[in-house]
Amino acid sequence: MKILITGATGLIGTELVALLLQNGVSIHYLTTSKKKIESQPNYRGFYWNPDQGIIDENALMGVDSIIHLAGASIAKRWTSKYKQEIIESRILSSNVLFKAIKDNPNSVKQIVSASAIGIYPENLTKLYTEDETDVDESFLGKVVMKWEESVNKFKLLNIKVAKIRTGLVLSEKGGALPEMVKPIQMGIGSPFGSGKQMQSWIHLHDLVAMYFYAVDNELDGVYNAVAPNPVTNKKLTQEIATVLKKPLFMPNIPKFLMKLILGDMHVILFASQNVSSKKIEEAGFKFEFKLIDKALKNVLE
Numbered sequence: 001m002k003i004l005i006t007g008a009t010g011l012i013g014t015e016l017v018a019l020l021l022q023n024g025v026s027i028h029y030l031t032t033s034k035k036k037i038e039s040q041p042n043y044r045g046f047y048w049n050p051d052q053g054i055i056d057e058n059a060l061m062g063v064d065s066i067i068h069l070a071g072a073s074i075a076k077r078w079t080s081k082y083k084q085e086i087i088e089s090r091i092l093s094s095n096v097l098f099k100a101i102k103d104n105p106n107s108v109k110q111i112v113s114a115s116a117i118g119i120y121p122e123n124l125t126k127l128y129t130e131d132e133t134d135v136d137e138s139f140l141g142k143v144v145m146k147w148e149e150s151v152n153k154f155k156l157l158n159i160k161v162a163k164i165r166t167g168l169v170l171s172e173k174g175g176a177l178p179e180m181v182k183p184i185q186m187g188i189g190s191p192f193g194s195g196k197q198m199q200s201w202i203h204l205h206d207l208v209a210m211y212f213y214a215v216d217n218e219l220d221g222v223y224n225a226v227a228p229n230p231v232t233n234k235k236l237t238q239e240i241a242t243v244l245k246k247p248l249f250m251p252n253i254p255k256f257l258m259k260l261i262l263g264d265m266h267v268i269l270f271a272s273q274n275v276s277s278k279k280i281e282e283a284g285f286k287f288e289f290k291l292i293d294k295a296l297k298n299v300l301e
Helices: 011-022 080-103 139-157 177-185 204-216 233-244 255-270 278-282 292-300
Strands: 002-006 026-031 043-049 065-068 110-116 160-166 168-170 201-203 221-225
Touching: 002 011, 011 026, 011 204, 065 080, 065 204, 080 139, 110 139, 110 204, 139 160, 139 255, 160 204, 168 177, 168 204, 168 292, 177 233, 201 204, 201 292, 204 221, 221 278, 233 292
Parallel strands: 002 026, 002 065, 026 043, 065 110, 110 160, 160 221, 168 201
Antiparallel strands: none
16 A cells, blocks of 8 residues: 655654554655655655645655645644635645646545544534534634535545544644643643533544544545543643642633733634544544543653
8 A cells, every 4th residue: 555645744644654654554745845855665755835836746656545634733823824824735735636636647546634623613512423514613614614625626536535523632742732731730730711611632643543544444524533532621631630740729711811822823722622433433443542531641651
């Protein structure tokens, strides 16, 4: 099996590459940095520049599936300019891939794209499945909708499209968790807002295993990448404090304060999405980390 990966050097991509190589999968990857191009027997880099519509078509040679992870991080301050970059980085990269596949001979049968549970409307009680048709009216909701639309086009080329709607990724190497850990580590941690907002999370190991499972089983359609047991923000904060053996005695952090500090990006901390993992489990995927305490111990201890 040969897989083409975009975003191969990011948090998820790095872990995914390691897993695929361990399982004998041959990897092509696209990079915007010519310095990051390597050429090993099972790991070859190719240059692309989605902003300029440039891609080395040789990246498609012999490729069965594409795993599309490329996109600007949402964990940076959302200025108007950066919001545009968040959207464009996802859509332009999809468009460049689409054109390359359409215009060049290839054997691509499937694309598995990153997506996010931010598409689901904020709700404290509703359990969301992949069948949900309402889209959250926030900036993130609109980003995910446009992102998924850009990937759906690949169906026109008779390519299977799997979209992996990812929750809060638990890893010590990056993402939101290290930022949540810092104040708790300093003894000044506390839940955000009411603390009642639901946080649908997934361990990084399970997430990359799900991507591998999706290509290995040629999955098609939308799948939620969240562990089976979402928790409230209060519970998550308490569990982090327990693992770190730190007290929690500060009052809850008000929304207005985080808005002052983070700007528009503060909504990530206060949004509530209780998301179901049932569909991917019924497709045969087995989670290694189903409970938050075990996941956090693995990551933080």
